[in-house]
Amino acid sequence: MTEWFASSDGEISSEQALDIYRVMLTIRSFESAAADLLAGGRLPGFLHLSIGQEGVAAGVCSALGPEDGITTTHRGHGHCIAKGGSVDRMMAELFGRGEGYCKGRSGSMHIMDADAGILGAHAIVGAGLPMAVGAAYSAKVRGERRVAVAFFGEGAVGEGVFHESLNLAALWSLPVVFVCENNRYAELSHVSMHLSAKHVADFGAPYGIPAATLDGNDVLAVASAARKAVGRARDGGGPTLLEFETYRWRGHFEGDPQRYRSRDEVASWQARDPVARFQERLEAGFAVDVAELDRIEREASTAVERAVEWAESLPPAPPTSLLEDVYRSGSA
Amino acid sequence: MTEWFASSDGEISSEQALDIYRVMLTIRSFESAAADLLAGGRLPGFLHLSIGQEGVAAGVCSALGPEDGITTTHRGHGHCIAKGGSVDRMMAELFGRGEGYCKGRSGSMHIMDADAGILGAHAIVGAGLPMAVGAAYSAKVRGERRVAVAFFGEGAVGEGVFHESLNLAALWSLPVVFVCENNRYAELSHVSMHLSAKHVADFGAPYGIPAATLDGNDVLAVASAARKAVGRARDGGGPTLLEFETYRWRGHFEGDPQRYRSRDEVASWQARDPVARFQERLEAGFAVDVAELDRIEREASTAVERAVEWAESLPPAPPTSLLEDVYRSGSA
């Protein structure tokens, strides 16, 4: 199975590759900036960062079009950026400004963007999976060629809805791709403390769902596997379960003292930095020159800096917004 | 795997075999009587009968001691009788009499008996599994050699708690045996409409839980597999998942018009009657003579008749009992 998902040369064009690179750097910039802002007391709330995992977000979303939908988690900035979410409106949301995606009321864990097909970041572990299945069911009923992707962490396998969602998707042969980012930890606990299976991908077999465990820090491998899974879904082939092995460099949340892991372990994964690896690959395999990469990096960080500047300059969301949008139709 | 669970001659003594037979006939008598009573307007409430599935209840519970615990479902009469529940108190419960297991307040779907290790029939699909896991955790923490068995239908695989329970049991290597009665239907829907896996036993693999799909209408095969699973659990070997293929002869509930299946299908399973098959086996393999079997059958039906007579003669549970036992300690 793993082989079927393997990447082949030429599958991704240089242009696509540079887009992917831009996305990865935007994610890293965005989250690094957010971390600094929180540490500096300029941002309210909590932050769960995905630095080190950018390959999965960028690779998977490179296989999706705007009509496709995603659901994600408390650690969803990367997925939202990769799916086309605006860093401006995301940053405004983190700042609690009225111009944010939820008018500054919901914060980092709840980015949604109907235009970009971001069905939402949901902070209840596992909660996004049924929603993605539902979006796929809608596509099937309506005869649309849309695909839905559910991003989740390996911790979500502990929640029953993960399994229920797999069953439903398989039973109804729905166009949904389940993307697990196995970053070895759920909060402060190692995967060995919460999961008895060797691989999350093992859960595909009972349902007959194609599944594989792949290197999430190799963005081209991710992109390639995602293309296959998404293509299969779009063509009516049903669901796929992709498990990507990766690692979060930061704590579970910003401020996490991280007593549960060693510096060595972190360092060993930092040595497998998906951004640096892709950079090398771009230079070697795609013959992109360093100046171009630098330019992209600068653009990404500039976009984030501007977002910060803009968002911070806005007034805090007003209390009058509290009751807005509670109901779509008449209110209670 | 299936082979490891296979039965071998001499494993079950004649005495044990006759006990099993008695249990099977008691279940059948009890449920037949209940069906008639309900049809005759003498019983209130709803009934979900397991006639045709007696082999699983009797076989599995023959491997358990009084110290072991079980949880069961809306279709739990058989398991409760096989585990040592009193037909008198069960019948009194069905009649809504104060002498019933719940003082006649809860009815057929909620038989519990602390003395017999019946942790309870629970009418929320899947709800009994976590409880059995908890009982097994208790045995582990307290250093007791007790085993817990969770009985459930194949429909329960649709509920997340089934999967969560398997994960927890495997992760903690708990002394619990998961016993699925795959009777092909969940309410009015065939298993193909609710489960995408071929076999419920397939769900063992991802967790490394030994599992097998076996003939639930061959009570000796059931008993033998249960002995192995229970023995393994008791010796600290961890959980097992046993799927027994079987069939319910009656509707989902008494009164079910059963439009979802053909008479032929029912007849084909009635031809595989676990009671009749065991009877033949007892005569052939265990050299039990027919008179002995007749005697056991008469005793079983007499016990049930007495239970009916007694229960029906009792006064209905009094309204004063409504507030009893809501709290163990002081009330709210």
Next chain:
Amino acid sequence: MPQLKYWQAINQAMAEELERDPATCLLGEDVGAAGGAFGASAKLQERFGEWRVRDTPISEATIVGAALGASMSGLRPIVEVMFFDFMAVAMDQVVNQAAKISFMSAGKYHAPMVVRTMAGTGRGTGPQHGQNLEGWLAHVPGLKVVWASEPADAKGLLKSAIRDDDPVVVIESLALWSRRGEVPEDPDHLVPIGRAAIRRAGRDVTVVSWGAAVHRALAAAAELEPEVDVEVVDLRSLSPLDREGLFASVEKTGRLVVVHEAVGSFGPGAEIASLAADECFDALRAPVRRVTPPFAPVPFPPQLEKAYFPQVTDIVAAVRDVTRRAA
């Protein structure tokens, strides 16, 4: 007007809405081939196909979550959760996700979905199939909650719910399943969500109720006549609540009795009672009373169900008690 049974009115509402809008669909255990555990979706799969009327596994949480995702993606799903008690299994998706989608997306998404669930009260179903949890749901911002006591409302409220752009929980009474009543044929027969109905006008005391309990309130009113002139308000919609309708009645009568089949403590009646104790304080001439089951699980046999759920005599006694007082 044709006479229909309560369940037939539900069936008709769904059939009409499935016909009217191809985005409407129905999901649930046994809703398709079998036509519903209690027949509410009879023949719908035949008419609308196995995708729009779809049998599901026993996975309430995921079915509700999938309906949410579908409702955010162009469909208007109806989910059937077979018994009210089973809502507990799906509570996270109902409350943490569906109810908050409009708010969390700043209105860019919304969840035009319906969760239909059936209350087993009075049908001998016992502790895990007979609970009434409407108070939980009405406590959740973003949800709407309705409950019909008559076939015409069963149709009209369900149709309104299906056309509503917010998630609506529609509770149905199995105890009323075979109740007959006139049901308008008008395919746009909509009962507005948030509007109570005065089932019997009266001057002396307001009795507020919903679902099957309404009929006991009416029977009590009949029994009390002419001694006490009881106004019976059928709430129909718990959320949003018809505050104006409620206040107008209490201002007029000066007395309030709330009757429901959920347990009393921290139950739905408390909201009605305390609204009156705040907003109608000056008009109140007697203690506000709630007539509810005792604080205990639901029993199954008939004699205990009768002792447990509020009966006509209980309502009569409560009304007598509050009207006896001069205050």
Next chain:
Amino acid sequence: MPQLKYWQAINQAMAEELERDPATCLLGEDVGAAGGAFGASAKLQERFGEWRVRDTPISEATIVGAALGASMSGLRPIVEVMFFDFMAVAMDQVVNQAAKISFMSAGKYHAPMVVRTMAGTGRGTGPQHGQNLEGWLAHVPGLKVVWASEPADAKGLLKSAIRDDDPVVVIESLALWSRRGEVPEDPDHLVPIGRAAIRRAGRDVTVVSWGAAVHRALAAAAELEPEVDVEVVDLRSLSPLDREGLFASVEKTGRLVVVHEAVGSFGPGAEIASLAADECFDALRAPVRRVTPPFAPVPFPPQLEKAYFPQVTDIVAAVRDVTRRAA
């Protein structure tokens, strides 16, 4: 008496009870090696071993169900559900199973288990981590529900809950996590479940509250002095409710304001208000008022949290309003 922080009091309660009774155990996400997501179980696994203090997968429903099974089999488990909102995931096991075990087994089984859960209110946690659902739980026969506002009670109520033979939900306020207070060292320091505490005696109006809101009620009382003499009742236990304590206070003052951090509609305050509107009707001299958040999901940024959750000024205004009236 030693000063402890709220979370330290919780930690001490668990440590003492784990020490005292080998049947006591603790289960939850990150409770073991990590010592709890917020530190409440710091060092307990080191002391009591990895079986009695056990890290679990993210499977709230099954963990609660397993605790129930364990509690029926000789253990006295404490389960930690990290945020109050996540209770929705486990609601079925809490309500349909645990709460009914004693009833359904006619008292032959019981469920001496505790579910500890933390309210994120006031900590910038937002719509899925900041809800207060105590009203749901208090509405369930068979459950007990407590909520401490002071470190001493956090210890004493939790110890009572652990020793209680019924399932008790213990709610803890993250907003009070670092609050200091004197905490008795007595290993049998038990705060009885079902008994409210008068935090400040007064004659003019009763303000009932619980959890973190109590401190705002006290601040409001201080601000209103000497103009209005406010009695502040800290409920501590929602179920069972200290009806006598509540009634005595309302009978004395004739005025009632209820303050809580759950939304108002169909919320827990309604029970308090309607009990008073029934049982203390003759004593009431003003409308019964509830001070609660608006009917909307919980926002996350500080300025909106402040606008959302009841503040001292809101309580002051409500008290002024009800005392201004002669009635």
